[in-house]
Ligand SMILES: Nc1ncnc2c1ncn2[C@@H]1O[C@H](COP(=O)(O)OP(=O)(O)O)[C@@H](O)[C@H]1O
């Protein structure tokens with residue numbers, strides 16, 4: 446049984462057929478990346494997992510459980526963390542409040558405290574800015590906050606939507622290192638990226654999406670060598 | 681003339697602060713709902729009015745049964761407030777569920793029209809019940825604290841002290857709730873970004889329902905206090921008062937709870953000042969009856985020159 450399965454998923458925005466039967470699987474412990482050009486349907490695929498868009502046809506299962514079109518707050522409380530495109534931190538809340546909100550479903554306060562310490566271990570910068578409004582952080586810090594916030598619920602599956610977007614190369618490297626580390630400690634990752642080269646280097650397997658359809662699926666290393674992929678996404 | 685104005689100023693301030701407390705607590709209801717749904721809940725004035733009628737009904741029934749004389753007044757007031765808050769809170773939640781939630785993704789004008797419809801329904805239902813039970817839609821209630829207290833040249837109805845006291849306690853409680861508790865933080869998160877709040881496993885609909893409950897309970901409690909302060913109520917008191925409380929909310933920066941409180945007090949004081957001094961200051965050209973116009977001139981001026989209010993969002997958002 447695969448950890449996360451999308452089977453023939455169709456999504457529409459009004460008349461726009463954004464996903465045309467997307468199927469993909471993620472096994473427990475893997476890093477899987479979904480790469481593709483702007484507008485290919487990467488974000489929509491992640492949003493379909495968390496029921497932020499309506500799946501018109503097809504099925505999404507997580508740990509064997511059908512989660513298709515279930516309410517978002519219920520889906521994520523099964524153990525899915527989502528770092529959305531554009532970070533979407535709560536800019537009017539403080540850094541601390543953002544992190545607390547990430548642990549909204551956690552009742553045990555000592556557990557929240559422990560996880561907060563773990564997040565600080567990954568992102569020491571956040572600790573320095575704890576009582577600052579999140580909107581005043583730099584782009585890189587905001588991305589760290591978005592990831593830290595998702596980690597506060599200790600998800601078994603973490604969905605990341607272009608975490609490298611708009612960030613300096615050094616910061617991107619830092620974030621990818623942390624992702625690798627998280628994975629080694631047991632978190633399964635589904636990583637959406639336009640930055641295909643770095644994503645494929647990090648991932649075990651990759652999918653290429655084009656116009657709402659999966660075009661290729663292979664080991665990440667194989668995709669890195671693939672001429673078509675090289676020409677389209679690694680140029 | 682200036683000396684005369686100065687002399688009456690303390691009384692104007694006391695009356696203004698009392699009226700301001702009423703505006704402030706009602707304004708909070710507008711601002712909370714706007715903050716979370718970007719909807720002007722036009723029915724909020726009618727929730728205030730319903731609270732006034734529920735409180736009055738409770739007291740009339742207790743009085744009719746002959747219990748009122750035997751119970752401690754403070755206990756009666758507290759119980760009346762709590763029952764009215766629970767009922768108006770549920771009323772507000774019900775209105776959201778029935779009249780707004782199905783329209784959440786409709787163009788913004790549609791829920792606004794729905795809100796105005798709810799206002800009319802509430803006015804008519806309350807009028808119907810009032811006429812059925814008392815024979816008249818204008819109802820004079822039971823005043824618990826009718827006496828007056830004198831501080832030097834200032835006269836204060838002892839009721840006003842309860843209005844002010846209860847309003848301050850409720851506002852402080854709400855402010856603490858929104859700032860310090862888990863659900864209060866969730867409320868602010870939902871107000872900023874519903875989709876992302878849902879990703880934090882927050883049940884957004886539940887937070888919205890809670891927002892309506894709290895804002896409406898506050899409005900309902902203020903209705904009870906208003907009925908105590910002014911004695912006579914009718915089903916249409918929510919309209920003008922609602923508009924003024926909305927003005928207060930806009931003045932403070934709609935969506936901003938502390939702003940609404942501040943706006944309420946400013947408006948109350950300005951209005952009392954206008955009511956007392958407009959005649960003397962203009963040599964009798966403009967009388968006290970212009971005080972309402974005065975409030976709406978403020979609304980228009982704010983909308984024209986500082987539409988984000990005095991306390992518009994302070995944090996710049998980086999993308
Ligand atoms: N809210 C929306 N309304 C209408 N069309 C949308 C919306 N979001 C995305 N789309 C369309 O769906 C397609 C896939 O978009 P998206 O999943 O955001 O792509 P990606 O993340 O790969 O850039 C694009 O054609 C885009 O224009």
Ligand SMILES: [Mg+2]
Pocket residue numbers: 484487488489530
């Ligand atoms: Mg995208």
